[in-house]
Amino acid sequence: MKTAITSKGNGTSAxxxxxxxxxxxxxxxxxxxxxxxxxxxxxANLSGGAGIKASEKMAELGVAKVISGDFGPKAKEYLNKFNxxxxxxxxxxxxxxxxxxxxxx
Amino acid sequence: MPRxxxxxxxxxxxxxxxxxxxxxxxxxxxxxxxxxxxxxxxKLADYDLLKHEEACELxxxxxxxxxxxxxSARRKIASALVETREIKTVFGNAVLDNxxxxxxxxxxxxxxxxxxxxxxxxxxxxDKIDFLxxxxx
Ligand SMILES: [Zn+2]
Numbered sequence: 657m658k659t660a661i662t663s664k665g666n667g668t669s670a671x672x673x674x675x676x677x678x679x680x681x682x683x684x685x686x687x688x689x690x691x692x693x694x695x696x697x698x699x700a701n702l703s704g705g706a707g708i709k710a711s712e713k714m715a716e717l718g719v720a721k722v723i724s725g726d727f728g729p730k731a732k733e734y735l736n737k738f739n740x741x742x743x744x745x746x747x748x749x750x751x752x753x754x755x756x757x758x759x760x761x
Numbered sequence: 762m763p764r765x766x767x768x769x770x771x772x773x774x775x776x777x778x779x780x781x782x783x784x785x786x787x788x789x790x791x792x793x794x795x796x797x798x799x800x801x802x803x804k805l806a807d808y809d810l811l812k813h814e815e816a817c818e819l820x821x822x823x824x825x826x827x828x829x830x831x832x833s834a835r836r837k838i839a840s841a842l843v844e845t846r847e848i849k850t851v852f853g854n855a856v857l858d859n860x861x862x863x864x865x866x867x868x869x870x871x872x873x874x875x876x877x878x879x880x881x882x883x884x885x886x887x888d889k890i891d892f893l894x895x896x897x898x
Contacts, residue, residue, distance in 0.1 A: 732860075736860070741871060
């Protein structure tokens, strides 16, 4: 299973990005191997439809769970359709590695 | 005859219980109660940048009702800023979207897709989870 975390930068020391559709990067973690991969969000600056594009990207990458600070209504509709779990961590200014270690428990 | 109050659908509750001004001069007046649906109207229109047609559809209200909620939200926020008043969010007429769950252990909010069998928090694995719309905030 793969988990995606919205990230402000390319690397696990980067800050968690509270936006989903307009997140700068997506950090994708393979839950089995623990490997992380970063994908730049090339739709972050679209004037509309960024949420839908990002949701489709998640499905394409085979992500089962997305962690972000907020999901717009369109993103929510699409992620629901793809059976992708949405997780909201609000007011969280932690780094990607902190969130990854939380997930490992 | 009083108008019948209809429940409005909102997508997710605000991530705060209130806002307080700081560095104010003199006494602030009493707090302002911002309803969840008012927060939601502002979020849909001014943050998600939806057209009012789309926003009212999502909230399950008529265009006119949406306009009224949105106007009221803007006025409340404006008076809070100008009169340095505290904002408190209250339930209002909102009915929360059934999809969201809440973890009592780590405060994560999440959905539970139907293909998942494990009813646990996706972050901390706690089983102390509840539907958000059952919580009294
Ligand atoms: Zn939890």
